[in-house]
Amino acid sequence: MTTTTEAPAVTPVAAPRKLSYVKAFNEGLAQAMREDENVFVAGEDVAGYGGVFRMFDNLLDEFGPRRMIDTPISEAALVGLGVGAAARGLRPVVDLMFMDFIGVCLDQIVNQAAKMKYMFGGGLSVPLTITTASGAGLGAAAQHSQSLEAWLAHVPGLKVVMPSDAYSAKGLTVSAIRDDNPVVVMLNKVLLGSTSEVPEEIYGIPLGQAHTARQGSDVTVIALGRMVGEALAAADELAAEGVEIEVIDPRTVQPLDTETMFASVRRTNRVLVVHEAVTFGGLGAEIAAQIQDTVFDYLDAPVLRIGAPFSPVPFSPVLEKAYVPDRARIAQGCRRLLERS
Amino acid sequence: MAQRASTASKKSPQVSTQVIRDLHERMVRIRLFETEAGKLMEAGKLPGFLHLYVGQEAVAAGVMAALRDDDQITSTHRGHGHAVAKGVGFREMYAELYGRVTGACLGRGGSMHINDLTRGMLGANGIVGAGVPIAVGAAFAARYKGEDSVAVTFFGDGATNIGAFHEGANMAAILGLPVVFVCENNGYAEFTPQSGHMLLTDVADRAAAYGMPSVIVDGMDAVAVHRAATEAVERARAGAGPMMIEAKTYRFFDHQGVKGLRHPYRSDEEVAEWKSRDPIDLIEARAVADGTATRAELDDVWQRTRDEIADAIAYAEASPLPDPADLLLNVYSG
Numbered sequence: 169m170t171t172t173t174e175a176p177a178v179t180p181v182a183a184p185r186k187l188s189y190v191k192a193f194n195e196g197l198a199q200a201m202r203e204d205e206n207v208f209v210a211g212e213d214v215a216g217y218g219g220v221f222r223m224f225d226n227l228l229d230e231f232g233p234r235r236m237i238d239t240p241i242s243e244a245a246l247v248g249l250g251v252g253a254a255a256r257g258l259r260p261v262v263d264l265m266f267m268d269f270i271g272v273c274l275d276q277i278v279n280q281a282a283k284m285k286y287m288f289g290g291g292l293s294v295p296l297t298i299t300t301a302s303g304a305g306l307g308a309a310a311q312h313s314q315s316l317e318a319w320l321a322h323v324p325g326l327k328v329v330m331p332s333d334a335y336s337a338k339g340l341t342v343s344a345i346r347d348d349n350p351v352v353v354m355l356n357k358v359l360l361g362s363t364s365e366v367p368e369e370i371y372g373i374p375l376g377q378a379h380t381a382r383q384g385s386d387v388t389v390i391a392l393g394r395m396v397g398e399a400l401a402a403a404d405e406l407a408a409e410g411v412e413i414e415v416i417d418p419r420t421v422q423p424l425d426t427e428t429m430f431a432s433v434r435r436t437n438r439v440l441v442v443h444e445a446v447t448f449g450g451l452g453a454e455i456a457a458q459i460q461d462t463v464f465d466y467l468d469a470p471v472l473r474i475g476a477p478f479s480p481v482p483f484s485p486v487l488e489k490a491y492v493p494d495r496a497r498i499a500q501g502c503r504r505l506l507e508r509s
Numbered sequence: 510m511a512q513r514a515s516t517a518s519k520k521s522p523q524v525s526t527q528v529i530r531d532l533h534e535r536m537v538r539i540r541l542f543e544t545e546a547g548k549l550m551e552a553g554k555l556p557g558f559l560h561l562y563v564g565q566e567a568v569a570a571g572v573m574a575a576l577r578d579d580d581q582i583t584s585t586h587r588g589h590g591h592a593v594a595k596g597v598g599f600r601e602m603y604a605e606l607y608g609r610v611t612g613a614c615l616g617r618g619g620s621m622h623i624n625d626l627t628r629g630m631l632g633a634n635g636i637v638g639a640g641v642p643i644a645v646g647a648a649f650a651a652r653y654k655g656e657d658s659v660a661v662t663f664f665g666d667g668a669t670n671i672g673a674f675h676e677g678a679n680m681a682a683i684l685g686l687p688v689v690f691v692c693e694n695n696g697y698a699e700f701t702p703q704s705g706h707m708l709l710t711d712v713a714d715r716a717a718a719y720g721m722p723s724v725i726v727d728g729m730d731a732v733a734v735h736r737a738a739t740e741a742v743e744r745a746r747a748g749a750g751p752m753m754i755e756a757k758t759y760r761f762f763d764h765q766g767v768k769g770l771r772h773p774y775r776s777d778e779e780v781a782e783w784k785s786r787d788p789i790d791l792i793e794a795r796a797v798a799d800g801t802a803t804r805a806e807l808d809d810v811w812q813r814t815r816d817e818i819a820d821a822i823a824y825a826e827a828s829p830l831p832d833p834a835d836l837l838l839n840v841y842s843g
């Protein structure tokens with residue numbers, strides 16, 4: 169121990185850097201492009217305009233028109249371009265702007281990209297990344313607001329990630345691009361401007377690994393995408409009532425890290441699954457089924473699901489607000505689970 | 510190779526006084542509906558997206574003036590002009606933009622889904638190109654039922670790069686259906702100029718690939734559009750099959766909203782040049798020169814429309830919001 173009167177050496181603690189979700193995505197993409205010359209981006213208004221959600225800002229300046237390609241409004245050809253280029257060793261990032269538009273190119277995603285490696289006996293891989301914006305909340309109505317992860321997660325061969333904050337937007341995007349499989353990156357429109365701490369260097373978040381966003385002992389809330397933030401807010405509300413909620417963010421919904429969920433259920437004995445997509449046939453059903461298959465004996469109450477009602481996304485803000493699950497409904501769900509002893 | 514009808518004659522054709530007045534009124538109605546909607550959006554009163562049609566009025570007016578109430582149309586994300594010209598009421602349109610239960614979609618659809626089945630307006634559409642095959646189906650139904658109505662599908666230059674357009678065009682042609690394909694070529698798909706998304710100068714060339722005749726018209730000249738539409742509609746009604754009209758036009762506002770100068774994807778000079786050929790100015794100058802209408806009569810149309818719009822906005826603002834308890838209304842029939 170020193171006794172000098174010298175001022176102690178100050179280790180400069182870098183102020184944690186906060187970045188918005190959309191900028192974090194953009195940074196991860198740019199770094200992945202720098203890392204691998206085979207990465208290119210194609211989509212409608214992604215190059216000259218920088219993307220309608222500013223996702224691709226400034227990338228044309230750095231990477232030029234060889235690697236940033238504006239395409240016609242031709243989603244089937246766009247995804248097909250990605251599939252063919254990926255089959256020949258490139259790492260395409262193709263952007264579908266709004267997730268709803270997968271309706272016009274589903275064949276290329278489901279029957280081509282997802283199945284090629286398997287059908288061809290494993291001789292090639294399809295390292296394709298599809299980026300798109302999902303979710304309600306902007307009054308964008310039924311054809312511009314859907315959360316269709318369950319469609320895609322149902323298809324063997326595809327991977328699907330749902331970043332819930334800026335940190336995961338960057339890390340999951342980088343991992344999606346580095347992955348040798350077709351991966352759909354579902355960015356959430358409402359989260360685009362939200363900020364969180366994001367390291368400056370490039371990093372990947374392992375696909376298929378859930379994140380425990382908050383630890384708690386009373387109820388496990390498994391929340392997808394934007395619902396993670398709502399669940400954390402609900403947890404704050406419940407903490408004031410003396411209830412400790414554990415919030416699990418799967419981050420990747422295909423493959424799904426069920427082990428982290430099972431471990432949590434063994435501790436809390438109660439589970440609520442929440443997603444923005446309609447409840448019927450949603451991932452909540454899959455997660456609930458897997459939990460009861462494996463850790464049924466640990467459950468003190470049936471697994472509860474919260475999702476959207478079985479209707480298209482309504483336009484009117486008053487309806488849209490009632491449609492999308494929120495912190496109040498999540499808190500209420502947790503209280504219901506706790507009422508059962 | 511399918512024939513191309515002569516391209517728009519430089520001189521506008523002769524039409525009746527009544528047609529000129531009709532075209533003028535339809536255009537004024539669209540213009541005022543749209544500019545007021547733009548103001549409401551800028552004032553933060555409207556949720557969602559607003560794709561304004563201002564500048565393109567001559568196309569909707571010219572085509573719709575050639576249609577009957579029972580003729581069907583399918584529209585696009587930029588659909589207000591088509592709806593107004595087809596006769597959809599201001600009240601239900603504004604109420605929809607406001608998300609009120611009195612709106613054209615009961616507040617469920619918003620700007621991109623306005624429709625009115627009583628007027629043959631089969632809906633605006635949020636999916637680019639998706640209206641094309643739907644119009645083909647509507648035309649099929651008309652023929653199937655032995656009716657002589659036609660279907661008109663509106664789409665942009667950008668939409669002709671979508672598979673649905675090509676499949677729909679070929680289907681209509683091979684089945685010989687009464688469909689009029691109206692391309693509103695405003696030179697841009699969002700922020701991408703036409704030269705950045707197709708190598709053709711004329712979208713009408715695409716019709717030839719399906720054995721469909723086509724015509725190119727000045728989309729700022731409502732009379733020229735009307736003449737071409739009348740011919741195409743008459744052909745279709747008579748059983749001669751589909752035809753394409755390409756109207757060269759321009760949108761004065763941004764792709765979405767009123768002005769978004771974030772990215773200079775087009776120059777001020779270009780916008781000014783097109784604005785100097787404002788379709789309403791053109792028809793008014795013509796009407797006054799021809800003696801079709803006096804300035805006072807034209808002004809009266811504006812004033813009457815303004816009053817009607819003020820009433821409709823007041824109606825929308827006073828209308829109730831939808832009840833969240835009715836969230837599942839109309840998901841299914843029966």
Ligand SMILES: Cc1ncc(C[n+]2csc(CCOP(=O)(O)OP(=O)(O)O)c2C)c(N)n1
Pocket residue numbers: 212241243265269272586587635636637664665666667668669695696697698699764
């Ligand atoms: C299938 C699909 N892809 C992309 C979009 C996004 N989008 C909306 S409007 C638009 C441009 C349409 O251009 P054009 O058809 O020329 O019509 P304009 O906007 O010029 O009237 C695009 C790309 C969409 N709505 N649907």
